[in-house]
Amino acid sequence: MTAHRSSRSSPRLLTMGVAAVLALGLLGEGAATDVASASTVPTTTPAARELAAAQPGLRFAPASKTVEAYAYDGYVYLDSGVWLAAYGEGYEFWAKRAKPSDPVTLTKTVIRGEKRTTKKAPAKIVDGFNGFKRGLTVQVVDAKGNVLTKKTRSLCLGGEERQRVEPTGNTEPIYPMWCGGNWFTNATVSGIEQGWASRLDTYFEVKTTRTNLRMTVSISDPVANFLGLPADARSVSQRVKVVDECGFVDCGEMGAALLGQPDEGFSSLAEGEPTAQEERRQAHTSGGHAGSGDTTRPTHRTNLFTLRNEHQEHGGDHPALGQPGSKPSTKAPAMDTLPDLVSVPAWEIGTERNGRTDRLTFNAHEWNAGPAPLVVEGYRRGAGEVMDAYQFFYRDGKEVGSARTGTMKYHAAPEHDHWHFLDFAKYELVKPDGSLVTTSGKQSWCLAPTDPVDLSVPGATWRPDAIGLDSTCGDRSALWLREVLPAGWGDTYSQYQTQAFKLNGVPNGTYQIKITVNPRGALHERTESNNVSYRTVVLGGSAGKRTVKVPPYQGVDTENIRW
Known part of the structure; x- marks a missing residue:
């Protein structure tokens, strides 16, 4: 994160x-x-x-x-x-x-x-x-x-x-x-x-x-x-x-x-x-993976079973308290228990200079179109700083299955100092013909809902803070953690500094930022047809003064929208 x-x-x-x-x-x-x-x-x-x-x-x-x-x-x-x-x-x-x-x-x-x-x-x-x-x-x-x-x-x-x-x-x-x-x-x-x-x-x-x-x-x-x-x-x-x-x-x-x-x-x-003002700002703006689940502190949770009525069938991905767990299986999970992971084209794209290195910065976002939540849990492998990751499947708020899905590792960098899931997304800078130019330094994630995308999709959660399935990134001593992306929500990361694309040696010209969610197919989901997105960028300038122009995406100038 x-x-x-x-x-x-x-x-x-x-x-x-x-x-x-x-x-x-x-x-x-x-x-x-x-x-x-x-x-x-x-x-x-x-x-x-x-x-x-x-x-x-x-x-x-x-x-x-x-x-x-x-x-x-x-x-x-x-x-x-x-x-x-x-x-x-x-x-x-x-x-x-x-x-x-x-x-x-x-x-x-x-x-x-x-x-x-x-x-x-x-x-x-x-x-x-x-x-x-x-x-x-x-x-x-x-x-x-x-x-x-x-x-x-x-x-x-x-x-x-x-x-x-x-x-x-x-x-x-x-x-x-x-x-x-x-x-x-x-x-x-x-x-x-x-x-x-x-x-x-x-x-x-x-x-x-x-x-x-x-x-x-x-x-x-x-x-x-x-x-x-x-x-x-x-x-x-x-x-x-x-x-x-x-x-x-x-x-x-x-x-x-x-x-x-x-x-x-x-x-x-x-x-x-954060100060009270920073918390207020984070609650009303998007981007940067701000303030959503990046903590091991307890937060207020409510049982949304008490909220349901015939008009509001939402919040169905919270667990009933004390229900039994499931035995991991290689059997294909039922479609209605799967998320649908979607890649969104990059935005807030710019350039920066770190020492002698020019970089292309951007925001990346992937979301869950439902109907089920994406729930990934990590279980520590002995005394090492590695966890075995499992994906859990829910139906009507009840856990109905699980499967091994990858690995989590502890990230000790000062701005992180928590656990990351290694198999969620991949960021690449490619030429118009698709050939690879460079890959982002961002290779792992702590998933949490930062942005609402579509709260009208089936299974959408209206209040991620209250579903009882909190995202927790864990500290160094953690034995277990859970990362969640509820239906209707996505996770935004800002790629800058070492996580941005290195531009040294990259000629001026037209390129594409390629964002792939679930790149290895390790996560179970309904379809992989919407897992890749592209955003065209035009690089210019000279060393130390690189520039970038970002054409509108489907008629939307994402770089100049004021929210």
Whole structure:
């Protein structure tokens, strides 16, 4: 698993990191203490729940009338703590397109008991897979009403956090807690279940030393009209209490701890942990194999058996607790227990210079079109740093078989320091006639779902974090590990430095980046017809100044898309 590419933190980024740690460590759950709702009845009272039963729909659910912000180095960092809750009925949103060159369409389905009502969103309020275009605005004013900042962003109803607001709601949230996609994404789903609330993305900063502030969070009229929010309930205003954290914390020491030690030229936190902002960014952007399963720490898992109903048959690749294992066999597994591995053409292609070496960098992605998950487990072979890999097969959440499928090895490089599966993919630079020019240094993988590709395929998992089949890359002492690629999801790796193509001695001209998934046929899958992809590149320049041009792929300029 490659490290997430970034540059060394600037003092400005350090400031954000310090503020995040201060907020998490000092403000805690009591950060927001007392937020004025646009509705006449506070949403947390029994009366509000009675009103919700009589008037179902979406409405703001602020946690308090006052939000506590924190000041550091001339900036104030705010997060309103405002939620959007679904009372009496649920809301499901599908973003889809037939192919990458098509515009994304967005539909809303209101679910009230057994009744489902679907409506298509006007194209002008759709921001691709990111949610509703310019749907959310946050404004901060001082005591005299002067506007200090006003920011508008897309409204994602996937949210960054979920909380239950009605006892009749599902025991766990169903929908993914994010919005977004990549150039190859075809279908994603988001929503707010009946009886649940989604926290709105209202975290931001404002440069000011003033302490008497008020912030207002609002949903634009075009988006609110589509969502069905009443005209008098489309904004929430809160008083902001600003706290200077450095008055009782040594921010200098905190900043030094945040920067940590450089790792191959990139900054890292003291214990390798991302800041809250980095986690937020990773959750809303794609690429770089960011933050998905690259850990041995326990994470919250839920049993999706409790979430199923006749309308949502998803999440079927989680195991029932305590079920017996299967005996490895050479018998061909049933087709309905197999994944379908697909190679996606390379993107984010560029050049870099390392010492005296020119390299061609790129992103590589392979995904699982289902209907079953790809599950690979490693079992340590004695005391050596080698594991025997087995592929496991699932049907309706139950393990039904396994087969030997390859090898895993421990990768001790500083940016890895975990176990890799050796038989997943192969990256080659070839001439137009197919003859090999060079091979990527990337020869092993720790699989994990980083990007949604098509959550409408049969067997697709909506919440990989909750399936109970976690991807774990393991540490040096591991005896066993499991790597998973759920149906509907793919894994992105950024190829740079020694993992990129070496260009020394490669003449200028036209070439293709060839990406092959399951190159040895070691993994069982439904078909190998879609295992290879090609991306044309045109190399130019001179030694130390190599250039690359990337023609559009099927009408899509993947290099200039802004997500």
